[in-house]
Amino acid sequence: MDELSPKIEFKNVSKSFDHNSNAEKILEDISFDIYADEFVCILGPSGSGKSTVLGLIAGFIKATSGKISFNSKPIKRPDSSRTLVFQDYALFPWLNIIDNVGFGLTTKTKNKNEIRGKALEYLNLVGLSAYKDHSISQLSGGMKQRVAIARALCAEPEVLLLDEPFGALDQQTRENMQIEILRLWGKSKKTVVFVTHSVDEALKLADRIILIGGKPGKLLYNTNISISRPRDLKDSELNKIRSQIIDRLAQPEFSMGSGI
Amino acid sequence: MKLALIRIGFYAILFVVWYLIVKVGEIPNYILPAPIDVFESFYFGFLKGGYLIGIFSSLVRVLIGYFLALIIGVVTGILLARYYLLDITFGKSILALQSIPSVAWVPLALLWFGITDKAVIFIIILEAVLPVALSTKNAMKNIPLNLIRAAQTLGSKGLHLYQNVILKAMIPELVTGLRLSWAFAWRALIAGELFISGAGIGQTLELGRSLADMAQVISMITTIGVIGFLTENIFFGSIEKNVRLAWGLDAQK
């Protein structure tokens, strides 16, 4: 694998959904690259097509036009090299916690001990090994999201996709989880694509911010942030990036609800 | 404790009133026997008569019909969920079929199969298949899309996806369908058995009528109620409750 070629590549990607025999354009002419080990935030107002971008990367949504590659090969269908964490967790309610975490491994091996061992390792990583035999309904939102992250990591993906993972959590839990996800990323050194609509969350976390906005969603901005973490949101360079983001979102042709 | 006492009191009063009505009203045995006559019928029927054999034959019939209905119903439900054209044509007529009571099928079944077990099993299948088909269809359509997507990104596909996610996600709704279907099957069994020969609860009931043995009629009606209650409420009820608990649909106590 050529170290310099992008891990994920979007080339002039457009996506339309059929709405009662009308094609509604959701994404228009999006191009960007994501490199190995990067922590990329996809930022944009709700409805701008961020989840659609993640679905395209995961492989359960097909592009209408353009090219999407993963390791220089076209993405055909979902597989465990790109795992996804949902805002609503999407944990399997009929499995207890450790079996949820180990789910991805059950597609690869029948060795129960190996699966349990690995799952426990990842539960440990998110600090929940004490809860391994609990059922999903016994957990708080923050704990559920930790389980979902452990489950996604336990499948040993190359890319971890997160769709507004902390959107349903209270402020305190959310801040803890932000620290947590950076720690996990630092440890596992995976490529992370993190979707959020919060500018500050993106500024705190990202190596790079890809801004999508408008209807249909277009690429508005693609910028690196090379400030070391933990970051102070009052940092002057972050302020500069923030105002550039807000500027671009405020342009009339890109703001929400316009461009009908 | 208090509840139990109230219930015992209720039945005691019921039997006393029943007894008084029969005695004071001098009602003939074939219209309404006294409670003791019914107990006697139970006692001898179970001890010496054919009650147990009848119940056993009936259970065999209903179980055969029910399991055939399950297989047909699940397959039909999956087809309905997957093929839109089938759903808007056949799927719609299912609702009309469901409003036909099982006795309405009896003449047809008797002409096709004669007064045999097959006729009863046919009626049971007709009745029991619909709730299973409908609940299978709905269960399949109601699977949260994100659960399937999550599983797919974790590497699950094909048979693994069906066994470990799709089927599992369907189970709570399916169990409710199975329970309803059993209730239908049980009613269809009795309706069908009234018309056929051989051993069975329905036949014993019908025999009671033809001998003007009202005690036997009442004991069979009671038997139907008790078995129905035990299976529908106690057996399926507890399965349903446990599944809902395990799936986190009801809060743990």
Ligand SMILES: Nc1ncnc2c1ncn2[C@@H]1O[C@H](COP(=O)(O)OP(=O)(O)O)[C@@H](O)[C@H]1O
């Ligand atoms: N499967 C779909 N069919 C039709 N429209 C869809 C579908 N998925 C998303 N959309 C539409 O695409 C737009 C963008 O959706 P989404 O990608 O979820 O945005 P975001 O995640 O940024 O909020 C929304 O208007 C949504 O209604």
Ligand SMILES: [Mg+2]
């Ligand atoms: Mg979204």
